[in-house]
Amino acid sequence: MSSRLLSFVGRTGRRRLMSTAIKLTTVEVNDKTGIATLTMCRPPVNGQNLELLLDIKSSINEIKNNNSRGLIITSASPKVFSAGLDILEMYKPDQQRLRAVWTELQNVWCDLYGISVPTAAAINGHAPAGGCLLATACEYRVMVPNCIIGLNETQLGIIAPKWLVSGYLNILPKRVAERALTQGRLFTTDEALQEGLIDEIANSKEEAVDKCVAFIGTFAKVNPVARALTKQQFRADNLRQFHKEREQDVDDFLSLVNRPEVQKGIGIYLEGLKKKANKQ
Numbered sequence: 209m210s211s212r213l214l215s216f217v218g219r220t221g222r223r224r225l226m227s228t229a230i231k232l233t234t235v236e237v238n239d240k241t242g243i244a245t246l247t248m249c250r251p252p253v254n255g256q257n258l259e260l261l262l263d264i265k266s267s268i269n270e271i272k273n274n275n276s277r278g279l280i281i282t283s284a285s286p287k288v289f290s291a292g293l294d295i296l297e298m299y300k301p302d303q304q305r306l307r308a309v310w311t312e313l314q315n316v317w318c319d320l321y322g323i324s325v326p327t328a329a330a331i332n333g334h335a336p337a338g339g340c341l342l343a344t345a346c347e348y349r350v351m352v353p354n355c356i357i358g359l360n361e362t363q364l365g366i367i368a369p370k371w372l373v374s375g376y377l378n379i380l381p382k383r384v385a386e387r388a389l390t391q392g393r394l395f396t397t398d399e400a401l402q403e404g405l406i407d408e409i410a411n412s413k414e415e416a417v418d419k420c421v422a423f424i425g426t427f428a429k430v431n432p433v434a435r436a437l438t439k440q441q442f443r444a445d446n447l448r449q450f451h452k453e454r455e456q457d458v459d460d461f462l463s464l465v466n467r468p469e470v471q472k473g474i475g476i477y478l479e480g481l482k483k484k485a486n487k488q
C-alpha cells in the first residue's frame with residue numbers, strides 16, 4: 209500500500225495534511241462465478257514499483273484465502289497491462305529499496321505461478337518485461353489487438369534470470385524462447401497468438417475478461433484438489449530451482465544493475481521513453 213498526503217481544510221479553517229493509504233490493486237469477486245479479478249491501478253503504465261508489487265502480493269494472498277474459484281489479472285489503464293518494473297527503481301537506485309523491489313518481484317512471481325486455483329491474464333494493453341512475466345505466470349492469456357508482449361531485458365542491457373524465463377519455457381518451444389530472449393523481442397498481439405505466447409485475441413477488455421472466465425469455467429467439473437496437485441506437479445521443478453537460487457538471484461540483480469555501463473544504458477533508455485512520450 210502506498211501512502212499519499214491529502215490536503216483538506218479542517219473546522220478551524222486551517223489546511224491540514226492527512227496521510228492516507230492508497231491501494232494500487234483491487235480485488236473483486238463475482239458472486240455468480242466465484243472468480244476473483246485482480247486489477248492493477250498504478251497509472252499511467254502500472255510500472256512495478258515496490259508499492260505496486262507489495263499490493264499485488266497482498267491481493268494474491270487475499271484471493272488464496274477467500275475461496276475464490278479462479279484468478280483473473282488485468283489492468284485499470286486503458287492502453288497498458290503493465291510496463292514491467294518501474295525503471296526509476298533501477299536508475300541511480302537506493303540499494304535497500306532496490307533489493308526489496310527485486311525480492312517482491314520474486315514473491316509476486318512465485319505466488320502467482322504457484323497458486324492452486326486456475327489463473328488467467330486479461331491483457332488489455334501492452335505487456336513488456338515484468339508485464340509479460342505476470343501474464344506468463346498464469347495458465348491462460350487473452351490479449352487485445354495492436355499491443356506488444358515479451359521479455360525485452362537484453363535491450364536494456366540486463367538479462368532475464370532463469371525463473372523469469374521459466375514462464376516463457378512453459379509456453380514457447382525452447383528454440384523460439386531462446387531466439388526471442390537473445391533478441392529482446394517484443395511480439396505484436398498477432399505474432400504472440402501465432403507463436404502460442406497468448407491463447408486468444410479479444411476485441412476489448414470486457415471480452416478478454418469474459419474469455420478468461422470461460423477458460424476458468426472449463427474446470428467447473430474437475431475435482432479442484434486433483435487439478436491443483438496436477439498443476440503443482442508441472443510447476444514444482446521450476447519453483448524448487450527458484451527457491452534454491454533466489455538469494456543469489458537478488459545479489460546478481462543488484463550487482464548487474466549497479467554496473468556503470470548498465471546504469472548508463474538504463475539512463476539512455478529512460479531518456480528515450482520520455483522523448484517518445486513528449487512527442488505523442
Ligand SMILES: CC/C=C\CC/C=C/CC(=O)SCCNC(=O)CCNC(=O)[C@H](O)C(C)(C)COP(=O)(O)OP(=O)(O)OC[C@H]1O[C@@H](n2cnc3c(N)ncnc32)[C@H](O)[C@@H]1OP(=O)(O)O
Pocket residue numbers: 252253255287288290291292293294295296334335336337338339360361366367368369457460461464481482483484485486488
Ligand atoms: C539478474 C537479473 C537482472 C535483471 C533483470 C531485470 C528485469 C527487469 C524486468 C523489467 O520489467 S524491466 C522494465 C522494462 N520495461 C520496458 O522496457 C517498457 C518500457 N515502456 C514502454 O515500452 C511503453 O511505455 C509502453 C509500450 C509500455 C506503453 O507505451 P505508451 O502507452 O505509448 O506510454 P509511454 O511510453 O508514453 O509512457 C507513459 C509514461 O510512462 C513512463 N514509463 C513507461 N514505461 C515505464 C517503466 N517501465 N518504468 C517507468 N516509467 C515508465 C514513460 O516514461 C512515460 O512517462 P512520462 O513521465 O514521460 O509521461
